Amino acid sequence: MLPIRLSKDSREPIYHQIEKQLKALIAGGHLAAGFPLPSIRALSKELEISVITIRRAYQDLESQGFIETVHGKGTFVKEVQSAMKQKTMTASVRAEFERAIQNAMDYDYTVDEIEKVFAETLERLGKGE
């Protein structure tokens, strides 16, 4: 089982959610090179998504060099270059900040207010370490 959590309420396409989360797991080192991924059919049952969608996500990840399918053996995590890992992590962190800032802007927060929340949160979490 993979720790993938899909949000069917999100407007982000499901295949994109799967790709993003698998990339994060691979770039973050949680799935090491050589790790066998579930078959398309098994992941389809687990996530309650059709094989068509899973196949699309796997194909995209394969063309971007994150995974590889060995005929007759299965699909495996590939060795990802550190530049690619860095790029994926940066993109993921930036996307999360964007989402949070967008949320604050939806509530009509000013830039100053957003900065204040950010500074406070950072301090609180920093102390928790």
Next chain:
Amino acid sequence: MPEWIEIKDVSKKIDGFQLGPVSLSIEPGTITALVGNNGSGKSTMLKMIMNLANPDSGEIRVLGKPVDGKDESWKRHVTFQPQNAVGWNAYTGEDLKRLIAPLYPKWDEAVFERMISLFDIPLNKRFGKLSPGVQQKLSLSLALPRSTDILILDEPTASLDIPSKNLFMDCLVEWMEQEDRAVILTTHETEDIRKLADYLFLMQGGKPLGHFEKDILAAGYRRFWLHEMPAGPLPGELSRTENQLVSDNPDATERYLSEHGSPVIDTKALELEEIISLLLK
């Protein structure tokens, strides 16, 4: 890849009930759920695929071969499990296995033994003496090991208890690991549809309502919670209450709401079960 099953403009009249015209293609590597109200013609369609009922018009091809009663060699590559097995009552599970296994060149004894042990089925009792649930488990244990290209199951989980349903789903998923196989099943269980189906074929009163890829169907409906309900109907609107609107065209609904400055409190996808109920209403 060629289609494993090709149904073209098939129709049939049975005692005033008009089935079709139906067209449906099944690709290898896929599981299709045939869903519809009771008496919508699902079982008759399966029987026509197996040449157990004759269409009045139209054409059916299985594995590229026409289903017309002439050359039936394709039947060795297709497994059909009807709702009720006919003529099995006097035989034990052991007898049935000995009768069925030799007919299928790719019979997988290991799969049979594993399912018998998983489902804990007594092989020495006559089929007719088994409870409906155990009969169904035995039927499935005699179906999957045939390792045919196509598996057709008429309500395979109707009498199964919850653990057995889960075991069956695991077995079927494993069976489908060979990607050149295809499954058609009829079901009223949303669990089967959510976990197994890639495509849904919906039928009502003998008429096809559509052939849907599951995830596209699921993404096509949304419920919006609104502060104020604009005068309607809105683009995509299917139904509304005081503060909720159900849409079958969420993009158009959302665009309209944003253009008209109507704030959306929340929006959620509809459950597959609700979408099916809407379509079969």
